[in-house]
Amino acid sequence: MTSTAIKFAAGSALLVLATGLFSSASQAQPVYRIVGPDGKVTFSDQPPPATTNAKVTSGSADGSKGGASASLPFELRKVAGQYPVTLYTGDNCGPCTSAKSMLTARGIPFAEKTVKTFEDTxxxxxxxxxxxxPFLTIGSQQLKGFSDAEWTQFLDAAGYPKSSVLPASYRQAAATPLVTVNAPAAAPAARNDSAARSAEPATTPVAPPPSANNPSGIRF
Structure with a gap:
């Protein structure tokens, strides 16, 4: 096969893949904000099965940003609602930094989830x-490892602008842990020993009755 034929075949395969992934981009579909049993929040255009016991509400790609989505241009808000972008990063990860820089430079509104704990992993x-x-999701599409060219192709296919159209007032939301672990309730403060002793009624220790293993009834 000639190099021209190879390039054409590769281009056709990418077009078919992108068409299959984003053929519904022009259709207005609800976006579901799904909170799983482990506390992880995901977005999808399909509701989860009832057996997953996940909490579902209608949402958007900017659900974690509160009202920030209202400041996005209409077309960007529309595609971000259909195909929200979430970036998963870790500490001391050079490719993660490059991935964030790429998304920020292109003006992609995204949620960042950090992977630091055992539960996160x-x-x-x-x-x-x-x-x-890093790990990236665009809607339900998953991309493992950072590749500027590959990520650009999928963002293009999803319909994201090729250059930033974010307003100057837009602020990227702070990163949040992938799994939120509820802190245990604080134990009651211990009372002062002397106060505790004074508050307790006076009792006379009672030696345990003799037994076959302790015939003298010795208290240990």
Missing amino acids: QALQRMSGDSSL
Whole structure:
């Protein structure tokens, strides 16, 4: 096969893939904000099965940003609602930094989830099949590892602008942990020993009755 034929075949395959992934981009579909049993928040155009016990509300790509989505241009808000972008990053991860820079430079509104704890890693493995970072989702599409060219192709296919159209007032939301672990309730403060002793009624220790293993009834 000639190099021209190879390039044409590769281009056709990408077009078919992009068409299959984003053929519904022109259709107005609801976006569901799904909170799983492990606390992880995802967005999808399909509701989860009832057996997952996940909490579902209608949402958008900017659900974690509160009212920030209202400041986005209409077309960007529309595509971000249909195909929200979420970036999963870790500490001391050079490719993660490059990935964030690429998305920021292009003006992609995205949610960032950090993977730092054992619970985070387990949740990432259940979702992506491994624990490699960075990890990107565009709608339901998953991209493992940072590749400027590959990410650009999928963002283009989703309909994101090729250059930033974000207003000057837009602020990227702070990163949040992939799994939110509720802190245990604080134990009641211990009373002062002397106060505790004075508050307790005076009792006379009673030696345990003799037994076959302790014939003298000795208290230990």
